[in-house]
Amino acid sequence: MTRILITGANRGIGAAMAANAEARGWQVIRATRAGQGGDVTMDVTDIASIQAAADALDGPIDILINNAGIIGPERQSTLDMDFDGMAKTFAVNVAGPLAVSQAFLSHLRDSDSPRILTISSQMSGMGYAKSDRIAYRASKSAVNKVMQGLATDLADVDIPVALIDPGWVRTDMGGDEADLNADDVAAGILDLAARLTPTETGKFFIWNGEERDF
Numbered sequence: 001m002t003r004i005l006i007t008g009a010n011r012g013i014g015a016a017m018a019a020n021a022e023a024r025g026w027q028v029i030r031a032t033r034a035g036q037g038g039d040v041t042m043d044v045t046d047i048a049s050i051q052a053a054a055d056a057l058d059g060p061i062d063i064l065i066n067n068a069g070i071i072g073p074e075r076q077s078t079l080d081m082d083f084d085g086m087a088k089t090f091a092v093n094v095a096g097p098l099a100v101s102q103a104f105l106s107h108l109r110d111s112d113s114p115r116i117l118t119i120s121s122q123m124s125g126m127g128y129a130k131s132d133r134i135a136y137r138a139s140k141s142a143v144n145k146v147m148q149g150l151a152t153d154l155a156d157v158d159i160p161v162a163l164i165d166p167g168w169v170r171t172d173m174g175g176d177e178a179d180l181n182a183d184d185v186a187a188g189i190l191d192l193a194a195r196l197t198p199t200e201t202g203k204f205f206i207w208n209g210e211e212r213d214f
Ligand SMILES: NC(=O)c1ccc[n+]([C@@H]2O[C@H](COP(=O)([O-])OP(=O)(O)OC[C@H]3O[C@@H](n4cnc5c(N)ncnc54)[C@H](OP(=O)(O)O)[C@@H]3O)[C@@H](O)[C@H]2O)c1
Pocket: 007, 008, 009, 010, 011, 012, 013, 014, 032, 033, 036, 042, 043, 044, 045, 066, 067, 068, 069, 070, 071, 092, 119, 120, 121, 122, 166, 167, 168, 169, 170, 171, 172, 173, 174, 175, 178
């Protein structure tokens, strides 16, 4: 049975992926912050909490989904930046996914078919120059680079690492005006997770499975 660990699994896209994975008959490990009802508890900015969760978990993990993320501070313009908020955004959105991937690597190595997926954003794109929410945009560009590097470093052990653009999704983060339903996006991401092979490592995919440019 496929065993999947999802961070930020208590609401939004993470909760939708957890429900979809359960409906597929997969064993789901919901990673949440304390008090949110998860199967394992971690704050992705707290390395000790991530390591404690990894140490307490037995058995292989087939799919790790780095989903937890934040949009960042109110004041995040290049001309007027809340730098503490910017640092927090990078801690959650960039260092967090790498720290979780490192901590659970031994569980992934114990799987016959391990995969790592990280939820990035279309706002990471370097091909256009929009500047609103620049701390968030920059954090997603940075996590793309970090995960591309992880893909390179795990290529020889056949652990594919992929990045996902989930589109604009109706969640607390995406708001009510977003055009996509979290359940549809979750289903698309898990279809991709189920079929991802080592030959596709380091790629950036739209939630519907199409490859896209960085
Ligand atoms: N919604 C969109 O349109 C959209 C578009 C592009 C990319 N994304 C990305 O998709 C992912 C999920 O977004 P969403 O829309 O589902 O967001 P959401 O509804 O705001 O949910 C965010 C999740 O991340 C968790 N989280 C935040 N900080 C954390 C921390 N320090 N440690 C552990 N968990 C933490 C939250 O837990 P708590 O409940 O404890 O806060 C929550 O479960 C994010 O990476 C986001 O950047 C979303």
